[in-house]
Amino acid sequence: RLITGMLQRGYTQKFAEQIFNQIRGFGEYGFPESHAASFALLAYVSAWLKCHQPAAFFCALLNSQPMGFYAPAQLIRAAREDGVEVGPVDVLHSDWESSLESDANGSPCIRLGLRVVKGLSMAGGKRMVNVRSQQKFSSVSDLAQRAQLNAKDLACLASASAFRSFASNRYQARWQVAGIEPPTPLSLESAEAVPLLNSPSEGQNIVADYQHLGLTLGRHPLAVLRHRLNSMRINSANEIHAMQHGQRVRAAGLVITRQRPASAAGVTFITIEDETGYLNLIVWEKVALRERKALLSAALMGVEGYVQKEGDVLHIVAHRLHDHSSLLGSLAVKSRNFH
Secondary structure: OHHHHHHHOOOOHHHHHHHHHHHHHHHHOOOOHHHHHHHHHHHHHHHHHHHHOHHHHHHHHHOOOOOOOOOHHHHHHHHHHOOOOEEOOOOOOOOOOOEEEEOOOOOEEEEOOHHHOOOOOHHHHHHHHHHHHHOOOOOHHHHHHHHOOOHHHHHHHHHOOOOOOOOOOHHHHHHHHHOOOOOOOOOOOOOOOOOOOOOOOHHHHHHHHHHHOOOOOOOOHHHHHHHHHHHOOOEOHHHHHOOOOOOEEEEEEEEEEEEOOHHHOOOEEEEEEEOOEEEEEEEOHHHHHHOHHHHHHOOEEEEEEEEEEEOOEEEEEEEEEEEOHHHHOOOOOOOEEOO
């Protein structure tokens, strides 16, 4: 109908077909100039903020979760690599959303918000922030009573180590909240002896951080495992980025994303991370079929392959995949798969 109408208006058959094909191509994929200009403006503003105000940039992204390819753990890592300090969740300092504070040098830094604590109710968290603005909390029991937090909210805060201002570690915090009971008219505030509980190990803290926050401000899990990975002759991401095109390599990392675009002819793209950086894997279809179990289920994925490098862009073309998730013990990490 379009071509017929153009012919009736005096256009040639060739020109009409050319215009028709251009319009059809635009319908499948294309952007009008106004759309392109709007996107360019958003990209420019985002890039400017990340460059000149990284703390505000990453804080905003944290408060916009869930979104995009990168979870809070990756955003915090990127922020710290840009020199931004990130403060832990703390019932005496955190708002519901993550917020900006000043570090010792007066530079902007990020304070993680209560919203990152898994299982904490929004109503309870916001109520706590509201009553704290009227008067600072003096103890865990004072917080529980004035904010009217239930046992679940208290347990979530304790497990997330959010009572760090009142307890030396999360074990002490759990002990404190376990002894809190609803007040009665005859309730009296009394001092209770603090039990001598062992502090959690670094590994236990990392596991608990991921379980209750989805991230850790401590060392990366693979930093703890590096001696074991070295014994398996597994290179770090930093070491691999210094290698040459075509070199054989063995790598391992936490799986961040798995992608299989419809236009990629069956190729699967995987991003893994260790304590030194990220690696992008190319898994051809025949390899994916052969290594299907590790491809789909590994949280800590090992890969054997060779380096494909062009300029600063590096990929690992996988020949073999391995599931090393058992090395993580009870650590549970999530990836973004096939979105």
